[in-house]
Amino acid sequence: MNDLDVLESVQRFRADVPEPDRDHVRDARRAFHTALAEANARPARPRSRPWNSWKVRVPVMAGAAATLAAALAIGVVGIPGGGPTVNPAAAATLNAAADAVADEPTVPSLQEGQFFYVKTSDWQPASDAGPDAGPDRYQPELRGTSERWLGLDGTLRIVSEAGEPFVPTDETFRGEPLRLGTNVGGTLEEIAALPRDTQQLYSLVEQVTRDMDNDRPVNVQMFVLVRDLLREPLLPLDLRESLYRVAARIPGVQVTEGVTDQLGRTGIAIWMVEGDTDLREEFIIDPGTGNPLAERSLAQDGSVVYESAIIEWGIVDSIDARP
Amino acid sequence: MTDLTDVGEFAALFDEHYPRLHRYLHRRVGPDVADDLAQETFAEAIRRRHRYDPRRGAPGPWLYGISHTLLARHRRSEQRQLMAYARTGVDPFARSEDDEAVSRADASSHGAALARALAGMSGRDRDVLLLFAMADFGYAEIAQALSMPVGTVRSKLHRSRRRLQTALGPSAAPSASFLADLDPFPRPAGGTPQEMTR
DSSP, X not given: OOHHHHHHHHHHTTTTOOOOOHHHHHHHHHXXXXXXXXXXXXXXXXXXXXXXXXXXXXXXXXXXXXXXXXXXXXXXXXXXXXXXXXXXXXXXXHHHHHHHHHHSOOOOOOOTTOEEEXXXXXXXXXXXXXXXXXXXXXXXXXEEEEEEEEETTSOEEEEEEETTTTEEEEEEEOOSOOEESSXXXXXXXXXXXXXXXXXXXXXXXXXXXXXXXXXXXXXXXXXXXXXXXXXXXXXXXHHXXXXXXXXXXXXXXXXXXXXXOTTXXXXXXXXXXXXXXXXXXXXXXXXXTXXXXXXXXXXXXXXXXXXXXXXXXXXXXXXXXXX | OOOTTSHHHHHHHHHHHHHHHHHHHHHHXXXXXXXXXXXXXXXXXXXXXXXXXXXXXXXXXXXXHHHHHHHGGGHHHHHHHHHHHHHHSSOTTOOSHHHHHHHHHHHTTTHHHXXXXXXXXOHHHHHHHHHHHTXXXXXXXXXXXXXXXXXXXXHHHHHHHHHHHHHHSOOOOOOHHHHHHHOOOOOOTTSOHHHHOO
């Protein structure tokens, strides 16, 4: 049975189940509108922002950070009770990346009326040549390119060409303040409030991770959290430097040198065995600057299945400008 | 851009999504639980409507995300009914004797084997697969609904497909057309490029 048959089997599973009938929907709609009217009669609760919890924890973590610092000073840290340890080679590479960031010239902060600009491209598998094909098994091909402009006032413009054949889109959104980083992204103020001291930042990341209380091991979730920030090309350089030093201390982080992305750029891949997936997620950086280059998913045989690359970014003076 | 603090837009959300969401839940946990879950989903959506951020994605995946948080409480019962289907060859949610007869006939083909395979998956893997196959969600929509990176969505689908191939029949190399069909580039509307391109 090939993949298409597998998909069709799942699609056919209980496919005879209908949508609810009109009477059911009418009754449900009535209950919904009653509940909505009652809710609108009450004052709205303010929207919670995920990084508020980070700001509260910073002073609380000072004592814990001092305790952790004593353990970290040993240089090799393990998870209590056993498990992965810090890879000295990976730690050395990540600290070198932090040093490279420290040498980068300071980037001016975003001013009113200016925009952050980022251009990315995405590759997806064109075919599967089978397990004997080696690294070229999936032959990723370009599936889209996207540009975005983000302003301090929350303006977000996305211009992209994607799909097969390419379909152009151009959309502008307005509303929430600018937020950097995926999933647990923070506003510029929240990002600025994060500690730059490595010990404090490590403790904060660990505490936020433990509070998430999900199924992932702590070290894996810590790495995911750090990577979610590091992948943001517009991150302040001092925070990027600190995050690389934090990553250097997370047990289980691995690096592979001399990897080449879809654009032919050579960098270092940072990754971890996440345990619950078949694909290895690699985050590729430029070792000379510490800047993010790309991310990719690899099959177990090392063949690249998916990739996305950051092509260009910077600060521009208008929503249509490019660096 | 959808503003769920606007009563009209929120009401439109109900009209657009309730029937399909109910059908999806019915296919997973049966009609009675689907009634409760669909109602609870929109009740919870009302409570959270001011926290919906359209920049992070369309309202549909947000809604299904709420639904899956509620669905998590029914994982064991979902697993039990799938195993019952696998053992007996009769779908416990069959609505009539005719449906039961069809189920029995189907037991020798794929229905019971598929039920067993689905029961053997982790809850999260099942959520990803069924959102993809039953709710026609793309990778970015699944990632938004389940609050996981797109890369994790791809990995879980990759693993689930391999397991189902093993469970349902002899494995074969995936066809090129299948890979093209299953890798739609995520729609740009309502999603950030970072989420789109991962």
